[in-house]
Amino acid sequence: MASRTRDKIIDMADNLFYQQGFENTSFADIANKVGISRGNFYHHFKSKDSILDAVIKRRLANTEKMLTDWHESENSAEARIKCFINILLMNRAKIKLYGCPVGSLTTELGKLSHPLLSDANKVFTLFKRWLTTQFKALGYDDVNAEDLAMQVLARSQGAAIVASAFHDESFLYKEVEAFSLWLDDVN
Amino acid sequence: MASRTRDKIIDMADNLFYQQGFENTSFADIANKVGISRGNFYHHFKSKDSILDAVIKRRLANTEKMLTDWHESENSAEARIKCFINILLMNRAKIKLYGCPVGSLTTELGKLSHPLLSDANKVFTLFKRWLTTQFKALGYDDVNAEDLAMQVLARSQGAAIVASAFHDESFLYKEVEAFSLWLDDVN
DNA sequence: ACCATACTAGGACAAGCATCCTAATATGGT
DNA sequence: ACCATATTAGGATGCTTGTCCTAGTATGGT
Numbered sequence: 495m496a497s498r499t500r501d502k503i504i505d506m507a508d509n510l511f512y513q514q515g516f517e518n519t520s521f522a523d524i525a526n527k528v529g530i531s532r533g534n535f536y537h538h539f540k541s542k543d544s545i546l547d548a549v550i551k552r553r554l555a556n557t558e559k560m561l562t563d564w565h566e567s568e569n570s571a572e573a574r575i576k577c578f579i580n581i582l583l584m585n586r587a588k589i590k591l592y593g594c595p596v597g598s599l600t601t602e603l604g605k606l607s608h609p610l611l612s613d614a615n616k617v618f619t620l621f622k623r624w625l626t627t628q629f630k631a632l633g634y635d636d637v638n639a640e641d642l643a644m645q646v647l648a649r650s651q652g653a654a655i656v657a658s659a660f661h662d663e664s665f666l667y668k669e670v671e672a673f674s675l676w677l678d679d680v681n
Numbered sequence: 682m683a684s685r686t687r688d689k690i691i692d693m694a695d696n697l698f699y700q701q702g703f704e705n706t707s708f709a710d711i712a713n714k715v716g717i718s719r720g721n722f723y724h725h726f727k728s729k730d731s732i733l734d735a736v737i738k739r740r741l742a743n744t745e746k747m748l749t750d751w752h753e754s755e756n757s758a759e760a761r762i763k764c765f766i767n768i769l770l771m772n773r774a775k776i777k778l779y780g781c782p783v784g785s786l787t788t789e790l791g792k793l794s795h796p797l798l799s800d801a802n803k804v805f806t807l808f809k810r811w812l813t814t815q816f817k818a819l820g821y822d823d824v825n826a827e828d829l830a831m832q833v834l835a836r837s838q839g840a841a842i843v844a845s846a847f848h849d850e851s852f853l854y855k856e857v858e859a860f861s862l863w864l865d866d867v868n
Numbered sequence: 869a870c871c872a873t874a875c876t877a878g879g880a881c882a883a884g885c886a887t888c889c890t891a892a893t894a895t896g897g898t
Numbered sequence: 899a900c901c902a903t904a905t906t907a908g909g910a911t912g913c914t915t916g917t918c919c920t921a922g923t924a925t926g927g928t
Binding site for chain 1: 700701704705758779780784785787788789791792793794802805809828831832834835836837838839840842843845846847849852855856859
């Protein structure tokens with residue numbers, strides 16, 4: 495099946511972009527991981543940017559799904575926000591090694607002045623909007639809810655950066671703990 | 682004078698690494714900026730890594746100087762910590778465009794598995810130790826002081842990431858404000 | 869004035885890269 | 899069975915990169 499190979503390429507590219515960075519990942523790297531030849535690539539993706547495009551679309555779709563899942567599985571805004579915070583623990587091993595996939599990609603694409611930067615940023619926007627909705631559900635007005643959403647985003651980004659810089663998983667635990675207390679306070 | 686050229690190279694390389702990333706900055710880029718020929722480089726630096734090494738050493742020296750300056754100009758731990766927080770405002774224009782130079786370099790070198798990653802991380806360590814000292818001066822024991830230092834580091838990193846992702850300087854203002862309130866609370 | 873050394877310029881080189889091309893093979897509808 | 903199309907492999911190409919080499923030019927101490 496063709497789409498199987500395509501999916502596999504996207505999957506491997508996604509991982510490699512996360513672990514090694516976009517620019518530092520070559521076609522040969524992805525081809526090796528997938529187990530196909532370099533030339534074969536151009537049947538599935540016409541350029542490196544188009545793979546990046548597919549990876550970003552995939553991340554956007556996954557994120558969107560995750561957010562609606564949380565919306566359905568949890569029935570309080572507080573619990574939903576805690577789902578977000580808990581990503582830090584769920585992915586602690588990878589975060590310790592590679593940081594946050596969203597933050598590191600946008601940072602890299604920013605330095606490259608890459609045309610797909612704005613698309614990569616949409617993942618952030620997705621989280622921001624969703625978090626804003628939750629804080630509104632807690633009774634905050636539009637402006638305050640958005641401010642709080644940005645704070646939550648920033649705090650999780652900071653935790654990821656510091657945890658990976660110091661190779662310290664325990665910091666993620668402490669931050670999630672403090673984060674929850676803060677949320678109870680805000681609530 | 683020879684060291685003038687050398688300093689200029691380091692200076693330009695420092696800026697370019699910050700703005701475009703390390704890997705994405707070529708010898709030609711730096712040579713162009715400095716106004717010398719490519720070949721001339723190898724008289725001053727024997728490899729690209731050695732320029733990075735010099736840039737990191739420069740940043741370390743600058744950071745160290747800044748920290749001792751704060752130590753001398755301010756006479757309360759609280760005021761000193763606020764100096765740190767205020768970097769976000771001092772550098773807001775650049776942060777909005779390129780994020781934090783320390784965070785983005787360590788993130789990139791991490792993805793490259795670059796041998797100088799540990800050196801780049803020393804800038805973080807410098808800040809961490811200094812902040813820990815300040816919190817100890819506020820009366821916290823070793824463990825708590827270190828935890829607080831990590832929190833401050835993380836929070837500033839998060840602010841930088843989010844400000845640049847959303848191209849939003851105003852978030853830096855809000856964060857510094859909230860940061861100061863938090864510090865008063867902790868104090 | 870002389871000479872060793874510092875400095876500079878610019879071309880040469882090999883390696884790695886994204887991309888393109890051609891040709892072989894598989895597949896699925898008729 | 900047949901053929902158009904999808905899929906694959908792997909070599910060719912041209913560009914950029916870091917690095918090296920050679921040969922000029924400046925400089926500073928004696």
